[in-house]
Amino acid sequence: MAISRRHKLFPFLSWLPRQTRASVGRDLVVGLSGAILALPQSIAYALIAGLPAEYGLYAAIIPVLIACLWGSSWHLICGPTAAISIVLYASVSPLAVPGSQDYITLILLLTFLAGIFQWLLGMLRFGALVNFVSHSVVLGFTLGAAVVIALGQLPNLLGLDLPNQATALNSLVSLIGDIGALDKPSLLLGLGTLAVGVALKLLVPRWPSLLISLIFSGLLVWWWPSMFGHVKLVSSFVGRLPPFNPLPLDLDLVLRLLPSAVAVGMLGLVTSLSIARSLSARSQQLLDANQEVRAQGLSNIVGSFFAGSLSAGSFTRSGLSYEAGACSPLAGVFSALWVAVFALTGATLIAHIPIPAMAGSILLICWGLVDHRGIRALFRVSRAEFVVMALTCIATLLLELQTAIYAGVLVSLFFYLKRTSQPRVQQWSEGDEEILRVGGSIFFGASHYLQVRLQRTQGLKVVIEAQYINFIDYSGVEMLHQEARRLLRQDRSLILRRARGHVVEELLRLEGPEKCPIRFED
Numbered sequence: 001m002a003i004s005r006r007h008k009l010f011p012f013l014s015w016l017p018r019q020t021r022a023s024v025g026r027d028l029v030v031g032l033s034g035a036i037l038a039l040p041q042s043i044a045y046a047l048i049a050g051l052p053a054e055y056g057l058y059a060a061i062i063p064v065l066i067a068c069l070w071g072s073s074w075h076l077i078c079g080p081t082a083a084i085s086i087v088l089y090a091s092v093s094p095l096a097v098p099g100s101q102d103y104i105t106l107i108l109l110l111t112f113l114a115g116i117f118q119w120l121l122g123m124l125r126f127g128a129l130v131n132f133v134s135h136s137v138v139l140g141f142t143l144g145a146a147v148v149i150a151l152g153q154l155p156n157l158l159g160l161d162l163p164n165q166a167t168a169l170n171s172l173v174s175l176i177g178d179i180g181a182l183d184k185p186s187l188l189l190g191l192g193t194l195a196v197g198v199a200l201k202l203l204v205p206r207w208p209s210l211l212i213s214l215i216f217s218g219l220l221v222w223w224w225p226s227m228f229g230h231v232k233l234v235s236s237f238v239g240r241l242p243p244f245n246p247l248p249l250d251l252d253l254v255l256r257l258l259p260s261a262v263a264v265g266m267l268g269l270v271t272s273l274s275i276a277r278s279l280s281a282r283s284q285q286l287l288d289a290n291q292e293v294r295a296q297g298l299s300n301i302v303g304s305f306f307a308g309s310l311s312a313g314s315f316t317r318s319g320l321s322y323e324a325g326a327c328s329p330l331a332g333v334f335s336a337l338w339v340a341v342f343a344l345t346g347a348t349l350i351a352h353i354p355i356p357a358m359a360g361s362i363l364l365i366c367w368g369l370v371d372h373r374g375i376r377a378l379f380r381v382s383r384a385e386f387v388v389m390a391l392t393c394i395a396t397l398l399l400e401l402q403t404a405i406y407a408g409v410l411v412s413l414f415f416y417l418k419r420t421s422q423p424r425v426q427q428w429s430e431g432d433e434e435i436l437r438v439g440g441s442i443f444f445g446a447s448h449y450l451q452v453r454l455q456r457t458q459g460l461k462v463v464i465e466a467q468y469i470n471f472i473d474y475s476g477v478e479m480l481h482q483e484a485r486r487l488l489r490q491d492r493s494l495i496l497r498r499a500r501g502h503v504v505e506e507l508l509r510l511e512g513p514e515k516c517p518i519r520f521e522d
Contacts (some may be wrong), residue, residue, distance in 0.1 A: 024245065032338050033210045035334075036080055042060040049080070049089050051103075054078055057242075061241075063079065075322040078299060080310075082269065134388065140389035140408055143391040148168045156359035159182060162175065165386065200213065216354075217354050242308065316500075319366075364387075366399060420441065433460075434457045434462050434463070444476075481517060488517055
């Protein structure tokens, strides 16, 4: 009992003692690769959010530590993301000048409120939200997000300086308009890094291909300045550990930021749960959604006091963790610790990484995110689910990522309701009995379909084989009572055979056992 309670308060105690020297070593290397990827991305996302560059690093340290230690996913890595950064900027920029101290304070207060909202949802066991994201939605969202990330990296690969766009379509249009200004050395460097990464993955899949390819590209730029001397490098920065910042809990500010906090908090949860769900399906891991929701909230609550803006699951960094073979959440912990080390001591080394090389490495990660086998299997097994996957993917390309998730869930629910609204009915006659075997629930969406089937019957005794009916709601009860009375007026009868106990109770409850027009048989 005490051990179970301790594991609930400190979930990492359930997996940390099982780590071996080999698994820790593996996670240490994976964490290093993730940190190298996180550094330039975090800086870029901070600038998108209107924050100073170093605040991107802060968001990749404390929040990541908390989310990995208290979460349930083996591979989910959190941090600042493009979508979250854009929403933060849109929410707070009307209230303060971007980059100012007031602006930073509002961003951190918004993060704190969003974290409280997420944590409360987790405590209320709202993690069931992940159950509404079907596997077909996850496949489509993953495919679309991989394309979105790849399109977002193409300007860096081509040596172009283009503004960030909200959708993949806008990114593609912007890229095509400036394609003539591409820089050939940048393109060669990016493609070379991509080729080295592919070769390493094929020949020595256990090696840290991202880290090796980035080192190779950095050395190439250093050795051949006449060819690559003008190629953009990761921006240098003055490093330090995240400072502790108390937050002003002013009621007026809280009320003004609360609507935005709820919206951005929900966005972060849906994104994180979608990523965690897609990776857990591929790694055969059982995901505890409620624990993951609580961890996301706790990471943002604690992170806001250490200058960390709102964090959420990152497709790129989580995909790297999975593809590189992370053995446990320690990979994310080591990633955060490596970021902290580089923030203190490695600013000059990080500044030697070419931006096109980073783009080439991210393209390789995007390819690994796509579940090719799952997509082919979905096409063979269920065309309806394949349509859901395709529509989700298209929505991801045409809309913003968070909107695409909502669209995919709605399409999936539409197909589910369409399927359940027409329960499977087998019909045959035996003497004066006309028998209907109903497979499925009789609820408001399916009652009309079954009523039409009952009205077409001709037998003196209409028998419903009800052993496969798991659930019946008020609409179903009312419909069966109406049909039973209609048949009685025609000197016919409605019989439920082998119905389950709770179904019989619901039918008898409407008018009482004495007045119930339906007969029951075992």
